[in-house]
C-alpha cells in the first residue's frame with residue numbers, strides 16, 4: 326500500500342509552476358529524503374501533500390485521500406492521518422508540554438482526561454521525554470523542543486510523517502539524535518518524507534532520495550541522484 330502516490334502532478338505557488346510532472350510513490354513504512362537547493366520546491370511539495378497548496382494538475386493520493394478533489398471539509402481528516410513537523414508549526418510557549426499536546430488531542434476529537442493523559446505519557450516516553458510533561462517549552466533545549474514537536478506529530482498514530490528541516494538549527498550531535506529518533510519511528514512502521522539540507526545526515530543514514538531540480542523531481546529509486554559533498 327502507498328501512503329503517497331503522485332502521477333504527473335503539478336506543484337504550484339499561485340499561478341507559478343514550481344515542479345512539473347511529479348510522479349512517485351512512497352510505500353507504507355518507507356523513508357525518503359527530499360533535497361534540493363533553496364527555492365527548488367521542497368516545502369511547496371510538502372505543502373501540497375498536506376493540502377495547504379492545491380494540486381495544479383495531475384493526480385495525487387495521500388494516505389488514501391485524493392488531493393485533486395479534496396473538499397475543504399476533508400482536509401482535517403487527511404491531516405489527522407499525517408504527522409506534520411514543520412518549522413512554522415511551533416509549540417505554544419505559554420503552555421506546558423502536556424497542555425500543548427492536550428490542545429492537539431482535543432482539537433482532533435479526543436475526550437476523557439485519563440485517556441488523554443495516557444496518550445501524552447506514551448508519546449513523551451517514545452521521544453525520550455517521559456519527565457517533561459509539566460515543563461514549559463522555554464525550560465527545554467532546542468533538541469528537546471524538537472522532540473516535543475515530534476511527540477505532537479505522533480499523537481494520532483500517523484501513517485506518514487512529513488518533516489521540513491527537522492534538524493535545521495540544531496547542533497550536529499543533537500541533529501544526530503533527532504535523526505535516530507526518526508529512524509526508530511520509521512522502523513516501527515511509519516513512513517517518513519523528510520526535507521533536509523543536511524547531507525551529513527544523508528551520508529550517515531543512507532536512504533532513498535527525492536531531489537527537486539530545475540522544476541522536476543528526480544528519484545534515486547529510478548536514476549542516480551547527485552548530492553553535493
Ligand SMILES: Nc1ncnc2c1ncn2[C@@H]1O[C@H](COP(=O)(O)OP(=O)(O)OP(=O)(O)O)[C@@H](O)[C@H]1O
Pocket residue numbers: 338339343361362363364365366367368369370537
Ligand atoms: N508563499 C509563497 N508565495 C509565492 N511564491 C512562493 C511562496 N513560497 C515559496 N514560493 C516560491 O516557490 C518556489 C519554491 O519555494 P519552496 O519554499 O517550495 O522551496 P524550498 O526548496 O522549500 O526552499 P528552502 O530550502 O529555502 O526551504 C520559490 O521560487 C519560492 O520563491
